[in-house]
Amino acid sequence: MNKEERIELADLLFPNLENSIAEIEKKYPERNLPEDAMVTRYGPSPTGNVHLGNLLSAFCDMVYARESHGVFFLRIEDTDQKRMIEGGIDNITSVLKDFDIIPTEGYSYGGEYGPYKQSERTEIYQAYIKELIIKDLAYPCFMSAEEIESIRLEQEKEKTKIGIYGIYATDRDLSLKEIKEKINAGKEYVIRLKSPGNANNIITFVDEIKGKMKFPEHNMDTILLKKDGTPTYHLAHVIDDHLMHTTHVIRGDEWVSSIPLHLQLFEVLGFKPVKYAHIAPITIKDKETGNTRKISKRKDPFFGVKYYEENGIPIEALHLYLATITNTNFEEWYLANPDKTIADFTFTFEKQAVGGTSFDEEKLNNLCKTYFSRKKGEEIYEETLAWAQKHDTDYARILEENKEDMIRFLNIEKDGPRPRKDISKYSEVKEEFYYAIDEYFEEENYRNTSFDKEYDLDLIEDYLNSISLDLTNEEWFSQTKDFAEKNGYAKTPKEYKKDPDSYKGHVGDICEAVRVILTGRLKSPDLYSIMKILGKERIFKRLDMYKKVVAK
RNA sequence: GGCCUGUUGGUGAAGUGGUUUAACACACUGCCCUUUCACGGCAGCAUUCACGAGUUCAAAUCUCGUACAGGUCACCA
Numbered sequence: 001m002n003k004e005e006r007i008e009l010a011d012l013l014f015p016n017l018e019n020s021i022a023e024i025e026k027k028y029p030e031r032n033l034p035e036d037a038m039v040t041r042y043g044p045s046p047t048g049n050v051h052l053g054n055l056l057s058a059f060c061d062m063v064y065a066r067e068s069h070g071v072f073f074l075r076i077e078d079t080d081q082k083r084m085i086e087g088g089i090d091n092i093t094s095v096l097k098d099f100d101i102i103p104t105e106g107y108s109y110g111g112e113y114g115p116y117k118q119s120e121r122t123e124i125y126q127a128y129i130k131e132l133i134i135k136d137l138a139y140p141c142f143m144s145a146e147e148i149e150s151i152r153l154e155q156e157k158e159k160t161k162i163g164i165y166g167i168y169a170t171d172r173d174l175s176l177k178e179i180k181e182k183i184n185a186g187k188e189y190v191i192r193l194k195s196p197g198n199a200n201n202i203i204t205f206v207d208e209i210k211g212k213m214k215f216p217e218h219n220m221d222t223i224l225l226k227k228d229g230t231p232t233y234h235l236a237h238v239i240d241d242h243l244m245h246t247t248h249v250i251r252g253d254e255w256v257s258s259i260p261l262h263l264q265l266f267e268v269l270g271f272k273p274v275k276y277a278h279i280a281p282i283t284i285k286d287k288e289t290g291n292t293r294k295i296s297k298r299k300d301p302f303f304g305v306k307y308y309e310e311n312g313i314p315i316e317a318l319h320l321y322l323a324t325i326t327n328t329n330f331e332e333w334y335l336a337n338p339d340k341t342i343a344d345f346t347f348t349f350e351k352q353a354v355g356g357t358s359f360d361e362e363k364l365n366n367l368c369k370t371y372f373s374r375k376k377g378e379e380i381y382e383e384t385l386a387w388a389q390k391h392d393t394d395y396a397r398i399l400e401e402n403k404e405d406m407i408r409f410l411n412i413e414k415d416g417p418r419p420r421k422d423i424s425k426y427s428e429v430k431e432e433f434y435y436a437i438d439e440y441f442e443e444e445n446y447r448n449t450s451f452d453k454e455y456d457l458d459l460i461e462d463y464l465n466s467i468s469l470d471l472t473n474e475e476w477f478s479q480t481k482d483f484a485e486k487n488g489y490a491k492t493p494k495e496y497k498k499d500p501d502s503y504k505g506h507v508g509d510i511c512e513a514v515r516v517i518l519t520g521r522l523k524s525p526d527l528y529s530i531m532k533i534l535g536k537e538r539i540f541k542r543l544d545m546y547k548k549v550v551a552k
Numbered sequence: 553g554g555c556c557u558g559u560u561g562g563u564g565a566a567g568u569g570g571u572u573u574a575a576c577a578c579a580c581u582g583c584c585c586u587u588u589c590a591c592g593g594c595a596g597c598a599u600u601c602a603c604g605a606g607u608u609c610a611a612a613u614c615u616c617g618u619a620c621a622g623g624u625c626a627c628c629a
Contacts (some may be wrong), residue, residue, distance in 0.1 A: 045628075258624080329576090360565095416593045422589080477587075481587090515587085
């Protein structure tokens, strides 16, 4: 085909395009940003639930754009209408919102570089395809699924590379006449790239994360436009990221193998290529096989984003975990800087893992504890309440009714430099502080306490009568020791251990009895703080309850 | 099978040719602190970096081979 014929073909295939390439390009001017600013994008396809890996890549997009004062936009990649699921798009936007990963631009956020939904951009892709046909870099291909399948079988047998290329690309050099005949006969077709590559050439490429890589040049006549006129991911990616002036495409490792194709498309279309940063997959040990593998939506519902929400893992703690996966030096920095947040950290591609990253639940758990330990009681209260309103409305009611008490309980031992780390999830607050709520405490009625140990309840009653609740912690403990001594108990466990026969016990035994009576358990945060919050009236009420239970 | 990428302790990992007798964190164990539990402190936990060969005065770090693992090879993204 000569150029005139190709123009005729292009017009025949795409007769009614509204805008020329020149007009399209005009609508997407350079962005007015500082020189080093990164423009990143999250491009989910609304075909299922969002999982941890998706979240990680969106998180990376966000932090890199934020720290370089760039742009992070959301683009819905819905070119495959068949796989769309109902509510898929809304699900994506709401998950991003819930997880506090907020684009600065894009679908549902607005911006000048839209539309940010690929299904609304079909004509744009077609305009570029039309150009490629004129330039002899794309062609209509009429091969049927059966033909392609038989070629594949043959290639498998011959042990050659699988795909449509070279001699297998039978429709590559059809004449205009032949094409017209096929179209008139009602044959359906796709548009394929007329790949100018030679697989014997080696191309080198530098990934922002993985570093230098070598590949054979791309030589497949990859499908660019599907039978229904919509683009494949590859075409849409290259055109959109060109027009939207994306500087860095941060995406999953699974895309590495299409780098040669994408690079070739940038070249063929005359675009400046983006920089790529391929994130190592989050992996998990498969329970059945014992092998490490990438997390999957189907096999690991656990890694669906809902899990975190439902179990009350704080979003910020999850961010912390994503940050430790993103940059291997983050965790150490965070621990060394107790007063700083993620936004103060500078992420770099160099510090990003190259191989797979195993999901470590223990680590997440620990990060959550650190997160809670750094929060004030008020904050924990508010966040827990917000969570409970969604997932445990009964507890939300209780929290609201006991707001002041709860905050005081949550603040116990928060003043010092070494805060407690006993909560890792919102859902644990209820269990950890059930004794803070009279209603629960009465219900529980020492259910989890074993009564094999007998306490001198008269003595404890005397003690509780004698102790004032207006003391400092030091004064209280010193008085408690005095009380212990007066009543035949050792002042310290050490003294007791030296000469157990001379004492009935030691001060710790008295504290233990009080602790069991007031909280129903052997372990608790600072006892005197609890006593102060409860007040005398509730203290004696609990003592009476305890007596009744023991009497049974 | 082709192509690409990995492989460091119980776990996540730092490490880019020589102050590495391999950081840090999690987990675990022991001790200390202590009214309990946490928190915190100290100590222990890889004489060795999948294996084999090579380059070098010097290798976890560079090269090659082997094994294993992961990814990918759709009119899905």
